Amino acid sequence: MNQAATTDFRPAAPPGVADEQDGNGQDGNGQDGDDSVNNMAPTAFEQLMAQRDTEVHSSKASVSLDKVDVIFGQHVYRTVKGVMVGLLRGTPKETVTGRKVLDAIDLKVSPGDRLGIVGHNGSGKTTLLKVIAGILPPVHGGRNVVGTIAPVIAQGLGFEPDLPLRLNIKLGLAYSNRLAQHSRDIEDAILDFAELTEFADAQFQTLSSGMQARLTFATSLFQTPDILILDEVFATGDAHFVRKSQAAMMEHIERTPIVILVSHSAGLIREVCNRSILLDHGRMVEDGPTDKILDIYARRYG
Amino acid sequence: MVLSETLKTELKIVHFIAGVSLYKKYCGSLIGMGWSLLNPLVQLIVYFFAFGLIIKVPIENYFVYLAAGLLPWTFISASLINSATSITSRKGTCQNTAMPHWIFVLSDISCELFSTLIAMSLLLAVAIVTSDNALMIVALIVPVLLPVVIFTYGAGLVVAYLGVLYRDLPHLLNLFFSVMFWLTPVVYHWTMVPKSIEVFVKYNPFAMLFGSVQVLLHGGAAPTLDLMIATYVIALTAAAGGITMARRIGNKLIYAL
Numbered sequence: 353m354n355q356a357a358t359t360d361f362r363p364a365a366p367p368g369v370a371d372e373q374d375g376n377g378q379d380g381n382g383q384d385g386d387d388s389v390n391n392m393a394p395t396a397f398e399q400l401m402a403q404r405d406t407e408v409h410s411s412k413a414s415v416s417l418d419k420v421d422v423i424f425g426q427h428v429y430r431t432v433k434g435v436m437v438g439l440l441r442g443t444p445k446e447t448v449t450g451r452k453v454l455d456a457i458d459l460k461v462s463p464g465d466r467l468g469i470v471g472h473n474g475s476g477k478t479t480l481l482k483v484i485a486g487i488l489p490p491v492h493g494g495r496n497v498v499g500t501i502a503p504v505i506a507q508g509l510g511f512e513p514d515l516p517l518r519l520n521i522k523l524g525l526a527y528s529n530r531l532a533q534h535s536r537d538i539e540d541a542i543l544d545f546a547e548l549t550e551f552a553d554a555q556f557q558t559l560s561s562g563m564q565a566r567l568t569f570a571t572s573l574f575q576t577p578d579i580l581i582l583d584e585v586f587a588t589g590d591a592h593f594v595r596k597s598q599a600a601m602m603e604h605i606e607r608t609p610i611v612i613l614v615s616h617s618a619g620l621i622r623e624v625c626n627r628s629i630l631l632d633h634g635r636m637v638e639d640g641p642t643d644k645i646l647d648i649y650a651r652r653y654g
Numbered sequence: 655m656v657l658s659e660t661l662k663t664e665l666k667i668v669h670f671i672a673g674v675s676l677y678k679k680y681c682g683s684l685i686g687m688g689w690s691l692l693n694p695l696v697q698l699i700v701y702f703f704a705f706g707l708i709i710k711v712p713i714e715n716y717f718v719y720l721a722a723g724l725l726p727w728t729f730i731s732a733s734l735i736n737s738a739t740s741i742t743s744r745k746g747t748c749q750n751t752a753m754p755h756w757i758f759v760l761s762d763i764s765c766e767l768f769s770t771l772i773a774m775s776l777l778l779a780v781a782i783v784t785s786d787n788a789l790m791i792v793a794l795i796v797p798v799l800l801p802v803v804i805f806t807y808g809a810g811l812v813v814a815y816l817g818v819l820y821r822d823l824p825h826l827l828n829l830f831f832s833v834m835f836w837l838t839p840v841v842y843h844w845t846m847v848p849k850s851i852e853v854f855v856k857y858n859p860f861a862m863l864f865g866s867v868q869v870l871l872h873g874g875a876a877p878t879l880d881l882m883i884a885t886y887v888i889a890l891t892a893a894a895g896g897i898t899m900a901r902r903i904g905n906k907l908i909y910a911l
Contacts, residue, residue: 442902486752510747526667527751
């Protein structure tokens with residue numbers, strides 16, 4: 353992992369070891385030092401992380417995309433003939449009009465890869481993540497993923513506004529195919545991490561948007577996937593929680609065999625990723641070491 | 655039957671989401687699950703008043719006859735109408751999770767099934783008390799109701815996938831079931847219709863599906879083998895259609911959401 357850049361996205365220091373601070377008792381970003389960053393992880397999270405230590409290097413996880421196209425637009429499925437053809441073929445190949453959001457993407461990701469995806473707005477970064485996560489099936493081409501996958505993509509996990517937090521946590525786990533992982537302990541750990549224990553029985557809609565984001569993030573965090581997919585998820589909630597989340601997520605990243613990250617923050621990509629790809633209008637135009645790709649990206653898009 | 659681990663996990667999710675739907679449906683209401691009983695009961699009383707007491711339909715033990723047809727009818731029609739929006743109403747969830755879309759459809763139908771079973775258990779109790787063949791009713795109620803349930807799950811899947819493509823479908827289904835209600839022997843017996851349309855009434859799939867329920871619970875007799883075979887053929891055809899669509903289409907309709 354590239355450690356050259358100085359950013360805020362460091363893994364949490366071991367207990368008892370203080371974060372580096374400047375002479376004013378503040379961290380490098382001029383924010384107040386916060387010991388909770390060091391001690392923020394609840395026991396359940398620490399256990400979860402420790403369990404991963406031995407699994408990372410022996411992982412057989414992989415992601416393979418073969419000439420993947422994604423086309424948003426009008427499908428002839430909407431006509432009677434199109435439906436019949438589609439049902440017989442089992443695939444919506446009959447696209448008549450539409451915008452090619454991903455164009456012939458070939459990609460292989462192996463254990464140890466921390467892949468950054470960069471590109472301009474609308475270049476297809478999030479769509480590519482959704483294809484890898486299995487949310488969007490490719491219109492053309494093949495997708496082969498080995499290993500469990502955890503997409504942390506949207507600001508919601510399908511939470512229901514009128515349900516209490518505990519039930520929403522269970523719902524979030526169900527929607528991410530982790531219902532078997534559910535227990536009262538994991539609920540408590542998630543609520544504790546999100547600092548929402550006192551609101552455990554409140555309806556989700558009664559929380560502020562920042563609190564909702566915290567619960568979403570915490571629910572996403574408590575899993576041990578082989579492939580972790582992150583889409584601009586570091587900046588949720590207030591400054592204190594953002595730092596705490598960043599530290600916890602960095603620890604998570606360290607112990608996950610494959611990490612795929614989309615971010616507009618060059619610093620974060622540089623910090624986390626050892627390999628990056630550059631997307632341009634749905635096409636993968638570069639693939640290589642992060643520093644090189646970020647330089648190309650900076651030259652092309654300023 | 656040995657289910658794969660993946661399918662077992664998915665069925666547990668179906669069960670959980672159906673529970674959540676029930677919770678949302680009744681949470682905060684005064685009588686909660688009581689509505690599952692009260693709604694069909696009021697509907698039954700209204701039809702009984704209109705057709706049993708005013709029009710005086712010449713069917714003995716008319717209330718049980720009516721209930722034996724109306725409860726499965728309500729289950730099928732409500733389930734299929736809800737299924738038409740099971741996927742489209744969860745657009746946000748579908749676009750942000752890799753959850754197979756069929757899970758939402760089966761969850762919604764399971765929620766409806768639970769409500770129906772509450773009312774059905776009461777009807778079963780009445781039928782057992784009023785019948786001379788209580789043992790047979792107990793022995794045959796599951797094999798007789800099973801095709802209704804299988805048909806609804808299968809047809810619900812078909813309707814749900816088509817509902818993504820054709821947004822008029824829920825409205826069309828409402829109209830369809832309004833018409834079919836009167837073309838299906840729920841409030842009358844098929845022998846009471848004119849000969850010219852008898853064949854359409856007697857052999858419409860819905861009539862056959864819960865005809866066996868009416869024969870068992872109202873008539874206190876075992877449905878004929880022909881009728882049972884017909885109901886299972888209808889149910890398994892619908893199930894095959896639903897499973898085929900779910901397997902072949904998968905989540906590909908997300909582009910049409």
